Amino acid sequence: MSDLFDKLPQRRAIIDRRKLGEQLAAIAAETNDTGQRRRAMVALLKEALGAGHSEIAHRLLEAPSHGRLAAQATAFLIDQIVRLSHDFTVDHLYPSGNRSAGERITVIAVGGYGRGEMAPHSDVDIGFLTPFKQTSWTEQVIEAQLYTLWDLGLKVGHSSRSLEEMIRAAKEDLTVRTALLEGRFVWGDRDLYDQAAARFDAEVVAGNARAFVADKLAERDERHKKMGDSRYVVEPNVKEGKGGLRDLHTLFWIGKFIHRVRTVPELVDAGLLTARELRQFARAENFLLAVRCHLHTLAGRAEDRLTFDFQREIAARMQFAERPGKSAVERFMQLYFLHAKSVGDLTGTFLAHLDDQLAARGRRFLPSIRRRPGKLNGFVLDRGRLALPSDDFFEADPVRLIEIFALADKYGLEIHPQAMRQARHDAKLIETQGVRRDARANALFLDVLTSPRDPETVLRWMNEAGIFGRFVPDFGRVVAQMQFDMYHHYTVDEHTIRAIGLLADIEQNRLKGDHPLSTAIMQQIHSRRVIYMAVLLHDIAKGRGGDHSILGAELALRVCPRLGLTAAETETVSWLVRYHLLMSATAFKRDLADFKTILDFAQVVQSPERLRLLLVLTVVDIRAVGPGVWNSWKRQLLTELYDAAEEVLRLGHKQRGREQRIANKKEDAQALLGMGDKDFAKLAKRLPESYWIAEPVEVIAANLVHIQKAGSAPLHIAAVPDDDRGATLVMVLAADHPGLFYRIAGGIHLAGGNIIDARIHTTRDGLALDNFLVQDPLGRPFDEADQIARLTRAIEDALANRQKLLPKLEARALPRARAEAFRVAPNVFVDNKASNRFTVIEVNAQDRPALLNQLAHALFQSKVTVHSAHVATYGERAVDTFYVTDLLGGKIDSAARVKSLEKRLLDAAGADEEVEVA
Template sequence: MSKLLFTSSDTLQRFKQLIKAKDAELQQQFDPQKSVSHLIKAKSDFIDLILTCCWQHFLSEHANRLSLLAVGGYGRRELFPYSDIDILVLLQPEDIDHHSALANFFTFLWDIGLKPGQSVRTIEQCVEAAKADQTIMTSLMENRLITGNSALHEFLLEQITPDKIWPSSEFFAAKMEEQRLRYAKFHDTAYNLEPNIKEGPGGLRDRQVISWVFKRHYNASSIRELTHYGFLPESEYLELVAALEVLWRIRYALHLLTHRAEDRLIFDYQRDLAQQFGFSTDDQQRNEDVERFMQFYFRTVQGLERLNEMLLQLFNERFVCGDNSITSAVNDHFVAINGYLEVIDETVFERNPLALLEIFLILEQNSSLKGVRATTIRLIRKSLHLIDDAFRQNKAANRLFIEAFRQPRGITDQLRRMNRYGVLAAYIPCFRNIVARMQYDLFHIYTVDEHTLFVIRNLRHFAMDKHSDVLPFCNTIFLQISKPELLYLAGLFHDIAKGRKGDHSTLGEELARAFCIQHELSPHDTNIVAWLVRNHLIMSMTAQRKDISDPEVIHQFAQLVGSIEYLNYLYLLTVADIRATNPELWNAWKDALLKELYSATHNALRRGLQTPINLSDRVLENKNEAELELIKLGLSEANIASAWQHVSEDYFLRYSADEIAWHTIAIASSSESDLPLVLLRPQTQRGSAEVFIYAQNEDAIFSLSTATLDQLGLTILDARIMTTLDNYVLNSFLVLEQSGAAINELFREIHICTALRNNLLQHQVKEQRNIHRQSRQALHFPIPTSVEFFTDPVNGQSIIELVTTDHAGLLSKVGRVFVKLGINLYSAKISTIGSRAEDMFYITDSLLQPIIDPTRQQQIREELLKALSPKKSQKPISRN
């Protein structure tokens, strides 16, 4: 074959055609519903043939002195469509005349498109490199002779045995540390919504770690030998192989879909894969189909992750501990072997099913214990059928479960373990529905069960001194709650009804209440847990979507909460929930908003719901405080009065005394020629900056301002719009950098103010490239635009709730619609969650009356829908 191919004048083209034809043949044979093991082996065999052919041509004179080896995945004969082809050329120290031939060989491989990962070493160099780096050792362990000097290859194998370098115990320890670091990169969870099928926990790398460690100790040629050495029963071996086949099929499909070595199951590909793997029953591509496909994937890696845990623990006993195992009695059901709990015999759970819960309580109560021994994990899995209705209604079992939530340590770890082993879903059947359930949106980055466990982890952190520097206010509040277990139970149930038809908060409340009653919690405690589950979103929604400077908003929220006890529980659950949804959603602004709402509500509850704040008193209080500050700064009472003479009392209600003083100094020290006045100051407590605009009122000020801020790459968090009696505007915007960072550079502050002032003077925003960009993920989650109207009877205003896909210039477009329709805008609450904009606009008509006429509301709705509909020539890009 070598002579035939290389005698042609178009050798390069013939090789390329040959490779292309083989790839097409293998692609044609691929079926997502069938095994791909023969395909990845066939690809390896074909590459062997190509390399051998090229080797014989370019290195025929040196073939007896050199060895060509496949290493890494290629060495395992596991080549996916776009896998790396890693090769090693072994040579002898005295060889000096082969360099030119090797260079020609490698160049040709690149020219025909193989792009090999190549290395050229002597055996001594291989050994030295392997001693220094266990990843090189690992690669060499999987070497395979393709062609060349077999004696040289055999000599290499002799030099890298465990008795010479990397004894199996040391290799095991290195692999454990490598896995720990790898897991940390993925936040120690396999359940990210865009998982890495190769490197993530429970992925293909976990299986490879098992193989490497096992092979290092036993020189085994296949994981099939795990059954021979007693590490796996046949059923678990078949489970391992089945999981491996699933991941191989998905990875193969990913490579073909992306035309590259892609191992990330990102949103871009999930719909196509769901369809390929039979989760779409028709041509419609529904989110539910993607969720079912991803649940299939997550449950697969959950099983592989569990097998990885069990096998590595057994390897540790065999390779590291050996005959030096330490056994100690724990109670009548368990002993500890090398720090891992083990049943005293295989009938423990049959004789006493409650031990299926007791084991986790023991782990919480004994910090010296490391976990559950692999053989007992296996027995737990076999015994899950014992957790039936009678078990769930057993009062002793109920007491054990609740007691586990009352422990001072280990709660999160043991809940994770209970979930991993299937106990949690067995004991709480409604939990089974959220195990590995994906939430197909842009702001949840974990499966529902994993998010739930992260919420409980966050709540536990509030109880620990070592985490008090992260959110000290939460740690302080936590000390004030009398029963932390109620908080943890609320965290466990807050999303338990996700995926069901209906409001998950209401449905979850029913499930939580039934659970608490069954577990004999007092009516008071039951009501707390159920109320928290029902209302776990209300504090976040109030803080982000309502004007919490309005005493009436605070009074209504305080009425809903009812007591400081409930407020403390709700605040902690809210913070833990947001931070467990997506770390990027939490910032200093949300922190400050929730603290402000907590503080104002706390004061209202302490004062008593029967004595709400009098608005006139609040206005007078802010006026007096601001006036005292201004007089200290040198302003006369006459100057202050002049600056305030055309300002309504609403202004003193909606701004703090500090903000009023800042505005007043600027206005009092400016003249008409200075307008428009644009100021900016950092608000360190809120992690944001306030932009203040004072100018003669013109219709387009809001749309011009928001368009400019958008072009400057700023995220608008809040907008307050006010017009004085003599027709000047007092507009404030709270802003962040698009990255979420605060504005803290003087040059940046000056640039923002200058750009705003210039655009307001010119009455236009110059066309330029907008620096906002919609994220790759956001393209997959278009949000249908909805416009709803509500009435605020206290302030005599209408409220527009706008939900739409976040994009550049959104607020500016809304502002232009308001100008066109003669609508007065008083304030805007801006909330962006991922790519979802949820904005509230407080408005009146031109006569300062709320807009309640349905026909008029429909006109506004249609104009907004028209303005916000995506243009065919434009791709939506992220906005403020």
């Protein structure tokens, strides 16, 4: 009998099999009717199953971190239900007094159930095994038991095989082979189970270790790729994700297949884990199982993705508390990622042990790139990997803890997992032996950081070994720290390392197609060390309870000199960290056609070198946020801002290039259209100077075609997909009147469009020319004819007032479930200094469908004219900026009027009594 549940306390409080057995015997004695017996059995077991789940849920709340006990308790509960139902089926539903040798059944638990690890809504994976082909009696028993389990509400994964069929399926199918590897006897004929186990060992396992290991590692790599290939995605999959439970299972499966161990502790005797690594394995598994059990309980179903809406609730259930600068949910997720990192560490050392056991002498079992370096400074090569000559090698000279990574980078070598394990163990020497103050250590670290080869990979190794955070303690504080929002996809340390990798890619011309300007600029930057250090430090002060840009700038003044930067370099790094969000905020939230925007930006930047550095830092920061965050629209806005600011810094504040820029744009637009001088001049004179500055050449050309086609029509709407910007350009030429902007916005939203930018122009002959960049709900352009027709029709209906906009929009605006985990308190900023001509209004609010329309309607009610609107979204947060005047074209500077405007916009943004007005 299995000793799997021997340490499970008070098992009878979960389910009392003896008592239930007596009650089932009483049911059988009451009636001979098979149907009545079965219904009564199901009712009794259903009640017992519910009571057992309630007891386990109560225990999990009482001891919320004891995941292994909760998972084992669930498996124990299912075991007793299966046993009771099997006995009742065999003895009272389909009794057979004279069974043949072939009428034997064994019930086997496989998969997670076989391991004794079940979350509340895990599948019950069972196998029914018979000695030979099934008889009519075994078919009846198996079918009856399955119906019982289904009637109990269990999700059953099942197979029914003869002994021969089982062996054949295991040989042919890796999934079956893996499931049976964890097979555990539950009930039935024990001799048949023992026979099956012996044949499985002899015919499936023996001699096939190498093939199984290769298959499982390939399967793991494919799974990681599917799940995002990072341990540090902020909504991880607890079971299948990198660093999740399945990675631990894979190690156990491999060890079990090779050495036929029954439990994880036996992997120590097999030489695949040390005692310390076993404790690491147990801690990580216990925590991940706890998270998975809480997740299933809260979801009420089998759910393994730890989404934002569950993270906060699980943090509360697991009794995490707030700390200064760090919320309870961020502390919970930081521990989650530390455990995921621990799983990655275990995997590396486990595979190294495996390599040693399976490889032929002097060769590698697992594939690798072999490189031959020159001097190794005492380190040795072990089958192409950088290794240690002895276990006390780091202790003899702790600077080697940094040097091993510098050598790996210099020669393109992998580091032996045993050396990584020793580095993790000896990382504390960095603190106790003064390594941070050692000039050689700091120079080696700077070499790795600014490497022209692959700094991302080596810095990630340093991070996983725990060396990075020890050597740069401020970086250590953000290791595994998540950012609880829908914008950031990775933890702070992973985001930073990815950004450094992107910087190296840009410098090495590997991203020239995506980032042509940044690639060109990297060749002009005077100090590579400054830009790499700025990328390293830009988010280093997150989670400290203040503005991370200001706090980070102060940290840079302390960290940079220690790492060997000059006073001038340190000052520049500090400035870059302080203003690393300035360029994106200006480009995405302000009107770049307003010259005051450019002047204000240039006044902060002050030098062309700082501008170059800031652009590159901004690009890699945005790109490293996560997939899909960078797009061509952002590239264009940043390029426009860079070009305009570069001109101001080069020529001064006289804007001497304005007339030339307008002339160039007219020339380029005419060439693009292939239009004659006379026809072009006729169209061009209808547009004011401000229009030519505001719009790019491609939009100008589209607008001129639009105006030409409109002729004398009172309304003309056109939509042109723009793949470069990843959006559709919607152009509306109409008689100008109050409310035009909010009605167009409403029509676009009703057609399913999201507005990402809007510019409102007035032609010299008094018509409104409004340009909107619009995307579909998935962030793509509207490019099909029926989509564009629907968009055009919706705008026409809105302008003709054919339908009540607000009720329709409210009916359409379904909330996003994930966004409900967040609360963004609306804020309104009214700024009369940001522009010489306009009042600039910035609204921060929870993103939702038709938000822009509701804000535009509030502006209409406030009797202001919108001249341009700029929409930026950062996950769940929307930032909408409007350049407005009063109806006479003046700024809104009356205090009473500003207060009234703020209140209307806050109401439209969904404010409650707790929000602030800034």
